[in-house]
Amino acid sequence: MFPCPGVTAQSLKVPAEATEGLRLTYAGEPDAAIQVVRRLQQEQPQHPLGYLLEANAAWWKIYCTACEIKWNMIDAWKRGKRAEDDGFLLLVRKSIQLAEQNIAQRETAEMRLYAGMGHALQARLYALRDERRATARSGVRAREHLLRAAELDPQMADALTGLGLYNYYVDTLSWIVKVLRVFMGIPGGDKQQGIRQLEVAMAEGVLTRVEARFYLGKSLRNNEQNYRRAVELLTPLVGQYPRNPIFRLLLGDMHAKLSHSAEAAEQFRTAQQLATGNGPCAARVRAVAQQALGALERKK
Numbered sequence: 001m002f003p004c005p006g007v008t009a010q011s012l013k014v015p016a017e018a019t020e021g022l023r024l025t026y027a028g029e030p031d032a033a034i035q036v037v038r039r040l041q042q043e044q045p046q047h048p049l050g051y052l053l054e055a056n057a058a059w060w061k062i063y064c065t066a067c068e069i070k071w072n073m074i075d076a077w078k079r080g081k082r083a084e085d086d087g088f089l090l091l092v093r094k095s096i097q098l099a100e101q102n103i104a105q106r107e108t109a110e111m112r113l114y115a116g117m118g119h120a121l122q123a124r125l126y127a128l129r130d131e132r133r134a135t136a137r138s139g140v141r142a143r144e145h146l147l148r149a150a151e152l153d154p155q156m157a158d159a160l161t162g163l164g165l166y167n168y169y170v171d172t173l174s175w176i177v178k179v180l181r182v183f184m185g186i187p188g189g190d191k192q193q194g195i196r197q198l199e200v201a202m203a204e205g206v207l208t209r210v211e212a213r214f215y216l217g218k219s220l221r222n223n224e225q226n227y228r229r230a231v232e233l234l235t236p237l238v239g240q241y242p243r244n245p246i247f248r249l250l251l252g253d254m255h256a257k258l259s260h261s262a263e264a265a266e267q268f269r270t271a272q273q274l275a276t277g278n279g280p281c282a283a284r285v286r287a288v289a290q291q292a293l294g295a296l297e298r299k300k
Helices: 016-026 030-043 049-066 084-105 109-128 132-152 159-171 175-184 191-204 209-224 227-240 245-257 261-274 280-299
Strands: 067-070 073-076
Touching (some): 016 030, 030 049, 049 067, 049 084, 049 109, 049 245, 049 280, 067 280, 073 245, 159 191, 191 209, 209 227, 209 245, 227 245, 245 261, 245 280
16 A cells, blocks of 8 residues: 555655545645545554645645735745644644654655655744744754655655755845854755755655645745746646645736736636635635735736
């Protein structure tokens, strides 16, 4: 059912439930994805993958409800602790614990990858809550596991997603934070290497291909103002997952930065139409899309 330990990412064979769970997550149906990946937990309760994929689906719900327009950009910026965070952290910590238990019995690149992915997910939530020390600790632990995964299997492309994000973000910190990084003993990064690693991961990854493309596009928009390249990266995601309103919101925002008003408005309106129901994510998408459309109107 699960991939044999130590195989390369290029030949990584994940269960059908994992593939379907990822597809549903990125299709904008995280609740359906959670129901699918819970079957993995029932079949293999001591394997971390099912819990890791449920945490990933839960993360996208958290990201959606945190989206807002700030600094003239659509993204999930900072917010405080919320009740749903506890369930997310329990899943992440369980996946890390199970991966590390497997590593203690027999170290493999696969289990190092899962442990690293778990710590990286944890770092995302801490960053959203602006808990900087916790973010740094989780990021460093993710890096350690992913470096070891890549050492054990140099073809482990999925490990490059977390390593690429670490390299990129640590190298783009403000100079004050970089000084603090030295005192805290946090390893340095290399932005250009991070970009290259993310490009490999989005081309060759099995589990993190979409994440690598999404976060690279978002990073180039946020930090480089390279809106044209950001559009190039996000457009295929909207093509592959046309019913995901989050992808459409960010693609619309990138088009707006290039003064592509018609393309931006189309993405915002489609996001509104896709955001059906009364849940917090749908309500947030509708509100952000309406605000973005209003901003376009004022520019005319």
